[in-house]
Amino acid sequence: MSSARPRVAVIGLGSVGSMAAWRLASRGADVIGYEQFGIAHDRSAHGGESRIFRTAYFEDPEYVPLLRNANTLWRQLEAATHTELLTLTGHLMLGDVSSTQMANVSTSIDQFGVDAAVIPRDEARSRWPQHPIRDDDIVVLDREGGYLRPELAVLHAARRAEALGAQLRTYTTVEGIDTRDDGVWVNSAGQAERYDHVVITTGPWAGKFLPDLAPVIDVRRPVSAWFVAKERGLFDPATFLCFLRATPAEWYGLPAMDGSGVKLGLSGEVNSPVADPDTLDRTVSVDEVQTFRALAAEFFPDLYPDPVRVTAYMEGYTPDGHGLVGQARDEDRVTIATGLSGHGFKLAPALGDITADYALTGSSDNNLALLDPNRFPTAPTAPVDK
């Protein structure tokens, strides 16, 4: 590092970037953040009012320590900003006992002591009558689960970063970076600025920003649909638990934050591809609406089946469904955290803290093998000016 107080740029102030700016500023860095839109805008991966938090992790039990770090940091951000961001009402995982997902949930419980348990079906039906529990479902209650408020979280992390001295430049697109002997140069608005370290958190734009990543990141367009309850109060956020169903296609639901009903979403490849994140088609087709309508009608007779609101967002998925977090190949002054594959919001503060580890100390104590950004043949090399 060339100065006692390292100068760090964060490119992309969405879910992870806002948290990176906060963590870096609170750990003493001189932070400049760049965001092409406003803070907590509605055009990328973090819109739609709610995100699930869960700890009995079906994607891989190795996430559990990271999830616990994230939980601690969510609480720190709440305390620092006097804002409730994470509400742990519990999370239900529903699925087939023989699935890999359920095996991972069970390892999370056995190996890491996650506070979760299998609930007998009859008991589950009487405790959560709104939930569609079928005769072949196994039901796991994750008491370390609940929901997050993504826009508030991004906004407050960014504001907290500013309160700690970070400068955030909104409506400022970074065109590229250039690694030189004297530092990493960030090119934006016709000017180049020098930094000791650059953190790249450009989310769905990662492949566009770092062309080496384009073959590794498949940008998709998840749709969310909101439904209204026939009886007010039945799906109240305090009592209606978020859930994820793996049977075998994955889909999930959360209470609507105003208590009016439920938000449903579909995971992964059923979501259509996005050719260019700059031209995301946000119009939800009648066919897409019909898919949601059929799902609601089949599983939730207590909801009116026509969605009252539908929205399309974007996310970058990697081939194995795990993010890319760490230093760029051959360039330890550039850290990336992206490709979070549809499940990264809950991890955002922990990932932001990891980018601060790399920027400030050159390494991280977290076990990040699963997220190694260089595990695919085409991995991020030292980025060059575009």
Ligand SMILES: Cc1cc2nc3c(=O)[nH]c(=O)nc-3n(C[C@H](O)[C@H](O)[C@H](O)COP(=O)(O)OP(=O)(O)OC[C@H]3O[C@@H](n4cnc5c(N)ncnc54)[C@H](O)[C@@H]3O)c2cc1C
């Ligand atoms: C509909 C939906 C539901 C989801 N549900 C869940 C869930 O329940 N639980 C969960 O944990 N995760 C969930 N996820 C996943 C989670 O939301 C994402 O993994 C996470 O938001 C990705 O964060 P990010 O920082 O990579 O991207 P973003 O939050 O999109 O941030 C990237 C930012 O970079 C900015 N940017 C890009 N390029 C540039 C540039 N050149 N210059 C300046 N700024 C730039 C963008 O404008 C954007 O603000 C869901 C995702 C979607 C889309």
